[in-house]
Amino acid sequence: MTTITTEAPNVAGAIETVESHLHPTPSWDAASHPMPTGREEIWRFTPLKRFKTLLAEGGEVGTLDWSADLPEGVTVENITAEQARALAVEAPSDRISAFAARDAKHRTHINVPANAELGEPVVFTATGRGGEARDQVIITVGAHARATIVLRYTGQAHYAEKTDVIVGDGAQLNIVTLQDWQDGSVHGGQRSVQIGRDAHVKTVTASLGGDIRLQENSRYGGPGGELESYGLYFVDAGQHVQHRLFVDHNAPHTKSNVDYRGALQGKGAHSVWIGDVLIRKVAEGIETYESNKNLVLTDGCQADSVPNLEIETGEIAGAGHSSSTGRFDDQQLFYLMSRGIDEPEARRLVAHGFFIDIIRRIGVPEIEDKLLAEIERELEIVHGSTRTKADEQ
Template sequence: MTSASTPTKTIDTDRPAAPTHLRSAVPVQTRSDRFHSTNVADFPDVTGREAGWKYTPVARIAELISGELDGSPYAYEATTAPGVTTSWTARDDARIGSAGKPEDRASANAWTGFEQALVISIAGEDAKEVTVTRSALGNGARAAHTIIEAAPFSRATLILQNDGPAHLAENVELLIGDGAHITVVSVQEWDDDALHVATHFASLGRDALLKHVVVTLGGGVVRINPTAHLVGTGSDAELYGAYFADAGQHLEQQVYVFHDAANTRSRVTYKGALQGAGARTVWIGDVLIGPKAVGTDTYEQNRNLVLTDGARADSVPNLEIETGDIVGAGHASATGRFDDEQLFYLQSRGITEDEARRLVVRGFLSEIVQQIGSPALQERLQAAIEAELEAVAVAAG
């Protein structure tokens, strides 16, 4: 066992690194064929012209993509519940890397830099709720690695609460055992100048159900890329996201769902609101139905509500199908302003225009917040969204 003060870093790759010039020139035909490695040196420098980075303000997060990162263990707080434990583990833990491997330089930089991984273990068939909070990461560039291991048939809601200052690159692995029903909620309420780049890798066993919810309200640049690999027959992934971008804020999410077993199901729904000059959101959704994934049922959608001039939302859904024997597959994307008919209806009932606008936005995002299943957290997030809307009204007034 390696101590926190004298960590041993081991680097492994799935395959030999291709020459840089070939990796940048040869197009990838299938989403699952992208190059991946746990060694940051195997990835070329990021210019911002790459497919995975062209929407990202790479200059603002350059220290996380290529800089030296502090990978030491950090302070966190965790509530308690029967069957849930947290602990630190060394880099040679066999579970590390079993859910997925980095496909981009920032993820690989975090993987190369972390010293120990935080393990959150979940067991027991009784439903329970646990919150793990990070609020004192500081302004130094930092790497982190988290493993969430859910035992077969376990039931739990895990809330990952992020607030305060941070310059963080991290990877989160979710190992969802057979028959487990797990909800993981990642909440970003960072300080206004925080930087956060994260990749979440989830591997689902037979008949497992994962509900993954990302709520992002704070931070200067926040880029969270969830991946769900449905490797067990009958597994089910529901991926939700809600975000509210203010002036100068960049909120990005690149979602990837890989149906790799028979009779699997997925639903992806991300919804965002934007207000203020320079507010920017990015959503990219990739769904791959592999050749073994007969009986797949999948649908992904993204909706964006632009509240003021000067804000921009990019939305790119993608769908690849490698077998014709499926139940259904589809995607949708829409970005627009307020529905005039909704506003007219509310105003005709005596509601002021400002209040009508706030009601529309609140209802728009509430669909996602209500998926969390934690009444206390849902109420707090609704209040935070209300505060964002109040700021819009003040700015407009």
């Protein structure tokens, strides 16, 4: 068992320490995160050779090319390492994010001021031009603000990130991240979200290209906070996509709902989903549910799905989890084909139905259309097309 010390006080104002084998002790010191061997619990599903550039010392490190059209009131500024640490939700919990924080060429603070109401999404596009890049990003959303923020990663890179999102009391944030990399890209890092008192946060994470390993942590800055966390991923032959979630119910009367869905096709396609919800002793009256579903489209795929609940109090409103991995539902296919729909079209409709409940929650039409088009492209590959993402770009 590994000890976690949380820097955020519970409602009584004390710093609480808990034990979990699923999470290492956070530290800004990169030396505290030794090179993994693959035998550690948090690394045993990870093909370390693919992520070796993100785990290695030295080398020439750059940054992605960032662009955005900012609405009035939203600011972006470069900050120092000390300022980034002071603003961050928590310290890095793995070697990749520790290197990202230490070696970042640009540490960026994106700020949405209190009481702002943004009518349109703020879209940040981060483009890789090849090589290795490491970035640290802090997003703060002021009290009672309402905003949608999109982070889209594209191009080609070996990229490490340390991203923190701090949401003020009573605020509403919809944050969408799209990992839309070209083949050959590698992306790893840690994302941490703190949800203020009576705030509502919705996250949507979509992973489509490259090898990906993301640690996604959420915690609460006070009672009444709500989290909706959705994700989708499409894993091709030889690709590795790993999402590791940790929801820390460290305040009473908080809520969380997690729903991640993935589809796999091709030999060597490998997805990993680790979901952990910790309900602390102080977190009375909370509600939580986590779900992961995987749709296997061809032979030769592997989907690892591990939901966890750690409960320290029985005074809760509800807690549960579920996980499923399987092929197309034969009854659904039979139903559609019995009404004159050929098999490829029937499979397309089933796959759309599998993902559409997640896609419709994004709330950004441009991204929704992009994901629907990507699903169409992937299904064409399944049915014999030889096109790849690189061919289209």
